[in-house]
Structure formats: structure tokens, C-alpha cells
Amino acid sequence: MIGKILKQYKIEDILGKGGMGVVYRALDTRLHRPVALKVLSPEFTADEDRRRRFLQEARTAGSLSHPAIAQIYDVDEVEGVTFIAMEFVEGKTVRQLILDRELDLPGAVEIAIQAAEGLAKAHEKGIVHRDIKSDNIMVTRDGHAKILDFGLAKIMDSSAGDSTTAANQRKSMMETIARTQAGMVLGTMAYMSPEQARGQDMDHRSDIFSFGIVLYEMVTGELPFQGTSPIDTLHAIAFNETRPVTTVKANLPSSLHRVISRCLRKQTQDRYQTSKDLVSDLKGVQKEIESGITSHIPLQDRLRDGMQSLKDLTPGEWLWPTVGVLVGLALLYFLFQNLQAWLPMFIVLSCLGLIIYRRVRNRRHRFMRQFAAKVKKMPEVRIIIFQQDQATVITDKALARTYVRINALMDNINRKKYFGDPYMVTIRDQVTPEDEHQALATPGILYVREDILGEE
Known part of the structure; x- marks a missing residue:
């Protein structure tokens, strides 16, 4: 396909392969701009009625306009080849960021908020994505999230329609997926909702479930539902409860666990009913992380989380x-x-x-001395303060690796605790001289860099 011209799009290079087709980098020869050209596999467009419906739905999805949604420029069929021309997004997928360990907690929550706002926009227009996963969310070089592949979305039909035809189409789609490569099966199925895995009717709450899986993966580095085969994965999605993120990885706020847990409820009526509500709660988590102040947790929620943690313990x-x-x-x-x-x-x-x-x-002070002894070796660290299970690290400039290393050190400290709430850490950079002077006047200082003492 390299060098071939479809309509006004000249294919230049291959970007990747997926279960539904191949994505190429192409040049729009009319507007002289790069585009991502997704050429669909013939298996997905062999049926005439399905191809017609797909083109109609993809064109409707192309009307979406939001900063967190990759724009669809064109949907067409040339010489028997069905393709979608989309905005070319330079950056990395969320999956790549996870594998490269480039995501810290504040960054993951910020990306989640942006993506959830994009979903909310689509859901307002009655459009369901149906394939939300970490490979379908890109992060640009300047840190903006973009949801890809909305051209494969389905318009929610509130009318009765032909339920038998719809059921047959869903079953046919599942059979097609089952014939693809095993890696593609597991990669796609790991993000399915229970109703999607069963081939049942789906609405926007299916996207919310899949989004919860992506959020779980971003903050823990692992998927909540995994199996050695497609059947095992589907069974886990349909019946197994996930381990709370706070038990998978220490130093995560319980409010984040509650958001993810609500996204991953098996019954659609128990999940967030709108993506707007999800965005609102994620912003609350973000404020909690930035301020370091934990919000009040109702007793009922604490008891439920505690019982869930006990249930998840291994023998x-x-x-x-x-x-x-x-x-x-x-x-x-x-x-x-x-x-x-x-x-x-x-x-x-x-x-x-x-x-x-x-x-x-005295273990708290002992653990914090161990933490400070390792963190102060980082040249950008200026001041370390510890008060009431909360560490504050003030740096010259906090790069991504600074967040990753400091959070990893705190995770190691929390793993040594056998009981009690985990210690939290807040990283502040480029603070004003006034704020820094005020920080130096607070109790609980564990470390001050020598040049700061000289300035004082």
C-alpha cells in the first residue's frame, strides 16, 4: 500500500496494525497536511448492509469536535477499499507511556480528565466509542489527550429497530474478532464491558466501564482483568471483582479507588450514569492529590473498602x-x-x-528518615518536609522522572508497612521565595540543601 493514492491521500508509511485494519501515515495532497489513514480489513466490510451502516455512522462521528477527540476528516470507499482519514496526532499512546514508565499519578489523572471530557462530548451527541483502550488514547508532546478511532463508533439508536438483525451483527462481529490473532484478541477483550463481552445491547455506560479499565491500568501499570485465553479474559470481566488499586499499588488515594470501582461495576445501573459525573469526581481526586488534603470518606464507604480488601487477600x-x-x-x-x-x-x-x-x-520517623536519605541524593531536591503522614518535596524543577523516582521511593516505604494508612508525598517545583521561606519556618523539616542554607 505504500505509495498508493486513495482519493487525495498518498500513503507514505505504516503506523500500526490492529484487529480491524492497518493505520498508515498519508499526505492529503489537496490541503498538504499529514493524516492518519485507517484502512479497514475486508472481513469487517464484506457485508453490504454492514458497510453501508458503517459509512453512515462514521460520517456522523466525524461531526464531533472536541480538543480531546482526534478529528475525522473523511470516510470513503475507493476501489473496494474502505478507509477513514483522521487527524494525525504526534505523540505516544497511553499504553506506550505505561510501558515506558512515563506516567506519574498527577499526569495519569490529568490525562483521564481530558479523555473523559471528550467522552462526555460524544455521549451528549448519542455516540458510543465501543473500543476505549490505552492504545486508542494518544498524548501529544505538549501533554494533551486525544481519543482515536471514533470513526468506528456506533450511533445509539433510541428507537426499537430490528433487534434480531442487531443481535446477529454483534454475534458476527464477535466471531470475526475470534478469528483474528491471539494477541489482538486479548488486547481488545481485556477492555470490554460485561455486556459487550456477552454480545448484549450497549450504551454509553459500556464506554465508562472500558474507561475505568484504562484508568486502572494507568495508575497501577497492570490490567484488572487478565486471562491466558480469550475465554478466561471474558469470564474475568463478567464475574471477577478487581483488586482495589490501593492494594495493588501503595500511596494511591482511596478517592481514586472509589472512582475506578464505580466505573467497573458489573451492572450498568451501578456505574456512573454520565461521563460528566465521572469528570466531576476525577477533578475532585485531582484537587486532593495537588493539595495533599484527603477528603472525608463516609464510614459506609470505608467499611465496604475494608471488606473488599479482606476478600482480595490470598491464602x-x-x-x-x-x-x-x-x-x-x-x-x-x-x-x-x-x-x-x-x-x-x-x-x-x-x-x-x-x-x-x-x-x-517510632517507625514513622524511621521510615521518613530512610525516604529523605534517598530523595536528597537527587540534585534538583531543595527541601524535604514531613508532617502527619504527609511528605512534601520542594524541587528546582520537577521533571517526569522526578515524579516517577520520588513516588517509587515512597511506594517502597509503604510496602514496608504492615498496617496503617499509607504515607503520601506531594512534589512542588519552582516555588516563590516567599513560599520557600514559609516552608522553612514550618516544623518537620528533614532536609535542606546546602545552598539554600547559604541563602538564608
Whole structure:
């Protein structure tokens, strides 16, 4: 296909392959601009009625205009080849950013907000994407999210229509996917909603479920539903509950877990009913991350999250806490049965308990000293402050790698904790002299760079 001209689009290079076709970089010879040209596989357009409906739906999706949606320029068929000409977006997919470890928590939430706003715009017009995944969200070089492949979306039909025909089309599509390469199957199915996996009717809440999977992947680095085969993956999506993100990766706010959990509810009526509501809650999470102030969590939500965390523990994770409790109960039983005989042992155990208590009580300062000892080796770090389970790191300029390294160090500290809330870290850069002077006046300073002391 390289060098071939379809309409006014001259194909120059291949950008990638997917389950539904091949994407090329092409030149629009009329407007002299680069475009992404997606050429669809004949399997998806062999049926005349499906091809006609697809062209109609793709042209309608082309009417979408939003900064977070890659614009569709043209949809057509030339010499039996069906293609979509889309905005060429320079950057990386969210999947690439995850694999390259270039996403920190604030960046992931910002990308999620932008993408969710794009979804909200599409849903307002009655358009469902149907293929939201980390490979279909690009991030430009200046940090703007763009949802790709809206040309493959489906217009939500509120009328009754021919349900038998629609069901047959969905079944045919699933059969076609099942015949593609195994990697493509797993890559696509891992982001499906339960109703999509079953071939049932879908609406905008299916996109919200798939979006929740992408958000889960962005903040943890792993997919919530995985299997060794397509059947295993579909079963996990339909029946398995996900591990809370706060147990997969430490130092994530519980408010983020609640947002993701609501997106991933099995029943559509239990999810966010609109993407606008999702955007609103994500902005609340963003404010919490930026300010470092945790919002109040209702008791009911805390109990539900706690029970879910217990349910997600493996037998190995249950073993040692259970053994510890049983040993403690046995010691108390023998102690009270033979108080006089066990009195010396009780005194020894009390002393040991006191030593352990003092060590546990001082663990916060010990952990933070370990954290500060490693963070201060980074040349851009100016000041480190720790107050009430919250660390603040002030830097000259916080690059992406600064966020990644500092968050990774805090994650390592939190993994050493056996109980208690995780420690949080806030990174501030390019602060004003007044703010820096005020920070130096606060208690809990663990480190100040030598040149800052010289300035003072």
C-alpha cells in the first residue's frame, strides 16, 4: 500500500496494525497536511448492509469536535477499499507511556480528565466509542489527550429497530474478532464491558466501564482483568471483582479507588450514569492529590473498602496474621490459667512488648528518615518536609522522572508497612521565595540543601 493514492491521500508509511485494519501515515495532497489513514480489513466490510451502516455512522462521528477527540476528516470507499482519514496526532499512546514508565499519578489523572471530557462530548451527541483502550488514547508532546478511532463508533439508536438483525451483527462481529490473532484478541477483550463481552445491547455506560479499565491500568501499570485465553479474559470481566488499586499499588488515594470501582461495576445501573459525573469526581481526586488534603470518606464507604480488601487477600496473605492472632490468644489463655507460674514470663513478655511498641511507635520517623536519605541524593531536591503522614518535596524543577523516582521511593516505604494508612508525598517545583521561606519556618523539616542554607 505504500505509495498508493486513495482519493487525495498518498500513503507514505505504516503506523500500526490492529484487529480491524492497518493505520498508515498519508499526505492529503489537496490541503498538504499529514493524516492518519485507517484502512479497514475486508472481513469487517464484506457485508453490504454492514458497510453501508458503517459509512453512515462514521460520517456522523466525524461531526464531533472536541480538543480531546482526534478529528475525522473523511470516510470513503475507493476501489473496494474502505478507509477513514483522521487527524494525525504526534505523540505516544497511553499504553506506550505505561510501558515506558512515563506516567506519574498527577499526569495519569490529568490525562483521564481530558479523555473523559471528550467522552462526555460524544455521549451528549448519542455516540458510543465501543473500543476505549490505552492504545486508542494518544498524548501529544505538549501533554494533551486525544481519543482515536471514533470513526468506528456506533450511533445509539433510541428507537426499537430490528433487534434480531442487531443481535446477529454483534454475534458476527464477535466471531470475526475470534478469528483474528491471539494477541489482538486479548488486547481488545481485556477492555470490554460485561455486556459487550456477552454480545448484549450497549450504551454509553459500556464506554465508562472500558474507561475505568484504562484508568486502572494507568495508575497501577497492570490490567484488572487478565486471562491466558480469550475465554478466561471474558469470564474475568463478567464475574471477577478487581483488586482495589490501593492494594495493588501503595500511596494511591482511596478517592481514586472509589472512582475506578464505580466505573467497573458489573451492572450498568451501578456505574456512573454520565461521563460528566465521572469528570466531576476525577477533578475532585485531582484537587486532593495537588493539595495533599484527603477528603472525608463516609464510614459506609470505608467499611465496604475494608471488606473488599479482606476478600482480595490470598491464602498466603491471610496465613501469618491468622497465626499471630492464634498464638497471642493461646498465650493469654495459659497466662490466666496459671497466673503465678507465668508471672515471670508475663513480665518478660511485657518488656518485650514495650520494646516492640516503642519501635512501632517510632517507625514513622524511621521510615521518613530512610525516604529523605534517598530523595536528597537527587540534585534538583531543595527541601524535604514531613508532617502527619504527609511528605512534601520542594524541587528546582520537577521533571517526569522526578515524579516517577520520588513516588517509587515512597511506594517502597509503604510496602514496608504492615498496617496503617499509607504515607503520601506531594512534589512542588519552582516555588516563590516567599513560599520557600514559609516552608522553612514550618516544623518537620528533614532536609535542606546546602545552598539554600547559604541563602538564608
